[in-house]
Amino acid sequence: MDRRTLLKHLAAIPLLSRVCPEALALNFDPASPGAVPKPLARVRPGDAGWPTPTKWDMLKQQAGGRLVPVYSPLANCQADFNSATCQELLKNIHNPYFIGDQPGLTQTLGWADAWTFAPSAYAVEAASAGDIAAAVNFARENHLRLVVKGGGHSYQGTSNAPDSLLIWTRHMNNVTVHDDFVPQGCAGKLAPQPAVTLGSGCIWMHAYQAVTTRAGRYVQGGGCTTVGVAGLIQGGGFGSFSKHYGMAAAGLLEAEVVTADGRIRIANPCTNPDLFWALKGGGGGSFAVASKLTLRVRELPQFFGAVHFDVKATSETAFRQLVRQFVTFYREELFNDHWGEQVHVTSDNTLELRLVYQGLDTEQAKQIWQPFLDWVARSPNDFSLDRPPIIVSFPAQSLWDVDFMQKHASGVFAADPRPGAKPTDVWWAGDGPQCGQVLYGYESLWLPASLLEGKSQDRLADALVAASRQWDVELHFNKGLAGAPADAIAAARDTAMNPAVLDAFALAIIAGGTHSAYPGVRGHEPDLAVARQRALAIDQSMSELRRVAPTRAAYVSESDFFEKGWQQSFWGANYPRLQAIKKKYDPEGLFFVHHGVGSEQWSDDGFTRVAQQ
Numbered sequence: 318m319d320r321r322t323l324l325k326h327l328a329a330i331p332l333l334s335r336v337c338p339e340a341l342a343l344n345f346d347p348a349s350p351g352a353v354p355k356p357l358a359r360v361r362p363g364d365a366g367w368p369t370p371t372k373w374d375m376l377k378q379q380a381g382g383r384l385v386p387v388y389s390p391l392a393n394c395q396a397d398f399n400s401a402t403c404q405e406l407l408k409n410i411h412n413p414y415f416i417g418d419q420p421g422l423t424q425t426l427g428w429a430d431a432w433t434f435a436p437s438a439y440a441v442e443a444a445s446a447g448d449i450a451a452a453v454n455f456a457r458e459n460h461l462r463l464v465v466k467g468g469g470h471s472y473q474g475t476s477n478a479p480d481s482l483l484i485w486t487r488h489m490n491n492v493t494v495h496d497d498f499v500p501q502g503c504a505g506k507l508a509p510q511p512a513v514t515l516g517s518g519c520i521w522m523h524a525y526q527a528v529t530t531r532a533g534r535y536v537q538g539g540g541c542t543t544v545g546v547a548g549l550i551q552g553g554g555f556g557s558f559s560k561h562y563g564m565a566a567a568g569l570l571e572a573e574v575v576t577a578d579g580r581i582r583i584a585n586p587c588t589n590p591d592l593f594w595a596l597k598g599g600g601g602g603s604f605a606v607a608s609k610l611t612l613r614v615r616e617l618p619q620f621f622g623a624v625h626f627d628v629k630a631t632s633e634t635a636f637r638q639l640v641r642q643f644v645t646f647y648r649e650e651l652f653n654d655h656w657g658e659q660v661h662v663t664s665d666n667t668l669e670l671r672l673v674y675q676g677l678d679t680e681q682a683k684q685i686w687q688p689f690l691d692w693v694a695r696s697p698n699d700f701s702l703d704r705p706p707i708i709v710s711f712p713a714q715s716l717w718d719v720d721f722m723q724k725h726a727s728g729v730f731a732a733d734p735r736p737g738a739k740p741t742d743v744w745w746a747g748d749g750p751q752c753g754q755v756l757y758g759y760e761s762l763w764l765p766a767s768l769l770e771g772k773s774q775d776r777l778a779d780a781l782v783a784a785s786r787q788w789d790v791e792l793h794f795n796k797g798l799a800g801a802p803a804d805a806i807a808a809a810r811d812t813a814m815n816p817a818v819l820d821a822f823a824l825a826i827i828a829g830g831t832h833s834a835y836p837g838v839r840g841h842e843p844d845l846a847v848a849r850q851r852a853l854a855i856d857q858s859m860s861e862l863r864r865v866a867p868t869r870a871a872y873v874s875e876s877d878f879f880e881k882g883w884q885q886s887f888w889g890a891n892y893p894r895l896q897a898i899k900k901k902y903d904p905e906g907l908f909f910v911h912h913g914v915g916s917e918q919w920s921d922d923g924f925t926r927v928a929q930q
């Protein structure tokens with residue numbers, strides 16, 4: 318394909334789918350076995366034990382003046398929805414960069430019947446590991462509920478808590494690319510390799526622009542450009558090309574963290590290796606507060622590419638044939654490390670193809686798809702395409718190059734419209750509706766690759782169609798590692814993630830919500846009756862998939878707030894090892910998040926200990 322044709326195709330790509338001073342203490346004294354954990358309850362403002370203003374002032378001094386009271390900008394709307402300040406806020410509430418800049422907001426505003434955003438009492442706007450250590454010590458010594466926020470993209474609400482002290486890492490966003498990185502203490506054990514060190518408040522867009530756009534290399538992070546680095550890595554993390562490069566957490570080479578005792582530690586394969594392993598998928602906000610993370614840097618392929626089209630079936634019977642055909646086609650042609658992202662099986666009998674690929678030019682990709690397109694074309698009474706399929710490759714280095722994309726694929730990115738915003742602060746427009754949303758329901762399930770074999774293909778297709786009668790089903794192929802190269806699978810095996818990810822060809826996600834409701838704002842609250850009805854439909858939809866994949870296994874960062882047996886679902890056989898590491902590094906449970914490792918010992922709000930370790 319010549320450049321002109323390529324650019325024409327690129328311009329036609331609709332939105333890519335939703336796819337971002339201190340001495341190091343390297344030795345560790347484990348907690349004395351049998352020590353009695355305390356305290357039994359944390360304090361709130363107004364409680365006798367709440368720190369005095371003098372104490373807060375001392376923390377402010379220790380944190381270089383970076384202690385601020387936290388207010389929710391939504392309070393302006395709670396006071397008067399028609400006020401100018403509220404209306405100004407609502408103009409920005411779907412801008413992920415605006416939300417990211419507010420200590421008093423999160424990217425998801427709430428989840429009906431699960432959680433509602435609430436601001437912390439105070440935040441340390443950390444600029445260094447020393448600031449983080451000051452906040453950790455203060456919270457521990459004063460029995461405060463502590464919460465950590467980076468990119469603020471937690472669906473489960475784990476980066477906000479009322480009456481808490483927030484460690485907010487937004488401004489710790491330095492990026493340093495290395496040619497020859499050796500983790501501390503690993504000289505002579507690990508060979509030097511290209512790497513990138515990212516401040517823990519960095520978002521993926523800024524990492525990609527430094528590593529890919531400017532340095533011409535690749536770092537495995539997340540698909541959504543505004544997701545935070547620290548939250549994604551600790552959750553395991555997948556990007557569009559994880560079927561080739563593997564899990565993002567598997568690329569972690571070293572972390573600098575502050576543990577519950579306030580010490581700044583290095584975690585890597587040679588120093589604190591147990592903590593290092595737990596940070597790779599054991600869940601954010603549970604083991605330590607990361608101040609910076611160093612990740613492996615890889616070679617770029619020549620091309621990345623995208624496939625985008627919809628096939629609509631004229632009847633449910635035809636749709637079942639279409640889904641069945643796609644399952645076979647996926648097994649034979651796409652079940653390998655070239656292909657990632659999503660296919661949606663929808664309630665209106667449409668198969669939405671929103672895939673990306675790496676390492677193929679346009680002609681190679683088209684050849685792969687031709688047999689499927691021919692099959693569709695042979696039955697015009699049963700199937701129709703919404704438009705000619707878009708199948709196009711482009712130089713891999715251009716994927717996060719805002720100038721290139723705006724010139725050749727305008728509309729793919731949405732830009733931060735605020736005056737003074739950096740022109741490179743953009744997000745995939747397809748991710749936009751998730752920003753400022755309120756969730757009704759969100760469930761995920763890893764689908765084992767055995768479902769792609771023999772007669773199981775029938776069962777899988779039937780289950781997908783049955784599920785889609787209740788709610789649209791998204792298959793995220795890049796979030797399951799079956800079909801990945803052996804080294805990517807081996808690296809993922811050495812993380813804390815549920816090993817079910819290794820045998821899964823895709824993560825099924827079934828989710829829904831609204832982006833026009835504002836929790837706590839009278840007259841604009843989410844409609845609970847609608848929310849409950851939709852949550853039920855989402856659950857019924859997932860039940861159809863559970864019939865063919867009965868072992869509960871879900872991706873912690875993209876999963877149900879109400880996940881049953883969450884320890885097993887998120888971490889499988891790794892859970893007891895994670896519990897032991899939690900006990901060693903955080904024996905008093907300072908770090909608490911909903912459904913995080915060790916959280917069963919605390920009340921739902923994390924304020925009261927309900928069980929001993």
Ligand SMILES: Cc1cc2nc3c(=O)[nH]c(=O)nc-3n(C[C@H](O)[C@H](O)[C@H](O)COP(=O)(O)OP(=O)(O)OC[C@H]3O[C@@H](n4cnc5c(N)ncnc54)[C@H](O)[C@@H]3O)c2cc1C
Binds near residue numbers: 467471545608
């Ligand atoms: C629009 C959207 C798109 C997404 N796309 C993807 C995707 O493509 N791939 C994917 O794998 N996931 C994706 N996710 C899920 C995302 O990876 C997780 O929600 C992730 O945890 C977000 O990290 P964060 O820093 O942005 O969020 P936060 O809400 O700030 O943090 C998430 C968790 O990590 C903890 N945490 C944050 N910073 C630190 C730190 N420095 N030290 C210790 N704990 C910390 C928080 O306490 C919280 O528990 C997406 C989520 C959204 C909302």
